[in-house]
Amino acid sequence: QVQLVESGGGLVQAGGSLRLSCVASGRILSINFMGWYRQAPGKQRELVAARPTGGSTNIADSVKGRFYMTRDANTNTLYLQMNSLKPEDTGVYYCHATGIYDRYPRRADFDSWGQGTQVTVSS
DSSP: OEEEEOOOOOETTTTOOOEEEEESSSEEEEEEEEEEEEEEEEEEOOEEEEEETTTTEEGGGGGGEEEEEEEEETTTTEEEESSOOGGGEEEEEEEEEEEEEEETTTTEEEEEEOEEEEEEOOO
């Protein structure tokens, strides 16, 4: 299967910055989609930013102009640069990816989530 591992979360004061990383590993043949989601305590998981390969980035209105998502296709790594953080950005941030992997002797679809990384913004 395909594993996603996030890192870069932590505790930061309001106005600060963090950079999250997500590395996808496994017998990946192609990635169709990668994105970041977050879940605040007592709330549903929501989209932060996501982009299909070759497509446009869909980014939540609440983070536009503050968060920027980039991807290194060579290393299958997804980044989320978070600037001007606010207390309402607090939550667990999850990486999500879909694509195709080598499941010898065939290919198979994958739909994977990372374990999440905690981001806490203090006021």
